[in-house]
Amino acid sequence: MTETLPREPQAEQAPGGSWLPDIPGPWETAVMAWRWLRRMSTALVLLFALATAAVLATFVPQEPVIARTVDSWRTGVAGPGQGWARLFDALSLFDVFGSWWFMALVALLLISLTGCLVPRYAAFWKAARCQPPAGRNLDRLTHHEVMRAGIDAEAALAAAERVLRRYRRRRTEAADGTRQLAVERGHWREAGSLLFHTAFYVLLVGVVIVHAFGWTGQVNVVEGDAFTDTTLGYQAQSPGRFWDAAKHRGFTAHLDDFDVSYYRQQPFVPSAFVSRVTIEDQGREVIREAPVRVNHPLIYRGMKIYQARFGFAPELVMRTTDGVELFRAPVLLTQSGPFWLGREKVAPGNPAKGMPQIGVDLALLPDASIVDGQIRVNSPEARNPRLAVSLYAGDLGLTQPAPLPSLDWAERDLVGQAMLRPGGSAEMVNGNLIVEFASLPMWSGFQVSHRPGLGILLLAGILILAGLVPSLYSYRRRMWVEARQRGDGCEVVLAGVALQRKPAFAEEFQRIRDQIAAALHTPRGD
């Protein structure tokens, strides 16, 4: 599409008027933009832009995927520096796939695709209903063969028609009485291509439905504890725009038990971990001790429960020497090398009024031994656990909206330290406080999600493949068989041409020729 647009009739130039070039009006601009979008070169450029965006998103950390790394780039702890991070932020490079320019790119691609597909649908609709056209000047075609047969022309054409029965066929008769059989095949190439491209609209619809009507939540549960499927039942959630909170099923899932086993030869690689979950719905136990493990989610009423994370959750008790219990809760620890670390606030306090904030910092050694004064962790399994408790009091910044592990707790606020074994306790703060390591349950982290529309995505995938394969392998070709009466027998001309995959057609032409020759009982290559 390279023809230039018809120009507006030149406006009367005022004497000594402007020498500025003509500015196309809004309609011309729209038409030009539309033509530009419809060009294949434009589509190619847009595909490159899409690929470039994806390359950038691979090497610049993405906030929705790994927010913590993005933070460290912004603060200059990691990455190329804060100046670059500001530039990346300005260009939305920390969230490429959520940025306005990525959306615009996808939208342009879809418009370009639509502009390309609509005329092709129309052309295909016409071409698919068209009968194969009569061939002229058959002897000029590259694939061209003349055979002689001892039967009359009509019988020869009938025999050829039997060989070519899988083609779309049409019989014609020229003015000079020559009878011709025109056949055509391979509309699947264009049909497949159209199907492949159309499937991307289906894909888009599926993606939109999943994201708009879906819901995903995260929840960590300690053994023996439970969570309820309500809006408040999760620690984090990302609802779709049209997710209706009333759609929560309201069931309660109990974590009966969590098990992790490790490979014997590579002791810190887990071989399997499994949660056993009992689901109670409206007072009835509907699922009992169902295993939930990686790659095997539990599905209940359209809510999928995935095994995601796990860890130790030592139960910590703190009481005064008078026996007043100040704190009793399991503290969720996360793995850091061979250790399991975690923090918990014990008392919120009020530093302004002189009431200290109290927090506890824990480190668990699942299988500890002391060799030459060095603490060693022999295995990840809780065979001989030790809990290192550090008690902090002072202005710990607990009111800040930051995660506990990121807070900087000062050495001067450290008021007591103890190393405990399960069931053991220690006195701290001059004997005023007793800290007890009551028990060592595990915690299990679940991702729960409700995702309608996945079926549409699967359908889109199937359509993409179903269209792609014929669009690459099918090819359009036409053949003609012409028979002229020559005395008792006849002369048969076979000719053919392919629009694509010419080497493949050369082979097919040979095969068809041999089959027709056999059907006509003529020696080959006459």
Add this chain to the structure above:
Amino acid sequence: MVDPQLAQYSNTLFNVAFLAYIVAMVCYFFRLAFTRVSAEGVAASTTAGTRIGWLATGLAVSGWGVHLASVVTRGLAAGGRVPWGNMYEYASTMALLVVAVGLVVVQRRLSYGHLMGFVLAAAVLMMTSALMLFAEAGPLVPALQSYWIKIHTSAAMVASAIFIVGFAMTALYLVKDTAERRVAASSAYSGSTVGAGAIDAEPRPQGYEAEADLMEVEITSPLAQRQALSPVLFPVVPGLVVALFTLLVWRAPAAAVIAGSVAALLGTVSWYAVPYLPPAAKLDNLAYRTIAFAFPIWTFAIMAGAIWAEEAWGRYWGWDPKETGSFFTWVLYAAYLHARSTHGWRGRRAAWIGVTAFVALMVTFYAVNLFVVGLHSYAGIS
């Protein structure tokens, strides 16, 4: 459970196969030098060429058998699982598939046996990277314990192996086409074979026409084509590219020098071999057919990966670096296929897109797993 003895056997077999491939590659290159190819793609070898060709084929086939045994024993050693649980195994199995595609498709089906040296070179480079990524045989982490590893990962490997062969053809096409153009420009005797109706052209608006006959390109003056190309750039450019890539990914100067020298040697061989390569149009067509074959498989691999991700992590697509990498690789190969049927993009421009797509494939496999480590849970093990 892990069997260290069996794992040791697997490593020994790997080394034997590696050596066999290297010797076979050299033999194939010798065979190439004894081969003449006409415009129709009919190869003719001298007696010595035929003999050395048989030797090369024998070595490649037996090396492949040994390699297969290495991959199988590796799987058995790691407790009877699939032998593609980490990057070493993945690279090794991919090299196995590259050689298989080369032997079955390029040599046997298409009778382009004289190009096998380049295919084996790709496999040898792949196996070198496998050696650098070596990890002891071990069992699978829970995230990989799924039957989808058989479907998704094997599809990705098969597609990658075919893409690698496709890249070898694309690179050779670019070399040959440059030589043909330059010779044509200097002698005005015969032009490039591309555009002469030999390529798998898309429909022309005029409708059905008689095909133009293949333009005869005679291999009359081998030296002319070779002289048209720079004997300096050919070793230097691939040497530098591969050395820099190795340096960036592994940060190992010694490895970068070795890999760079191998690439430089390959560049020199392809410079020397220019006159004996099939016509550019044939190579272009071969590259297209290879890539068009692998593309649906790659598409399927991405889809299977999405289904697996939905099952394992509860989201079919999360723009994780590996997912993003496979996506831009897919987009670039899609762009190649589109460019191949777009007027003004056919030929060299399309081929350069193919080269870019291949670089994207390599980045997705190596750089994403090694560079961007820590961003996703399966870095270094998948």
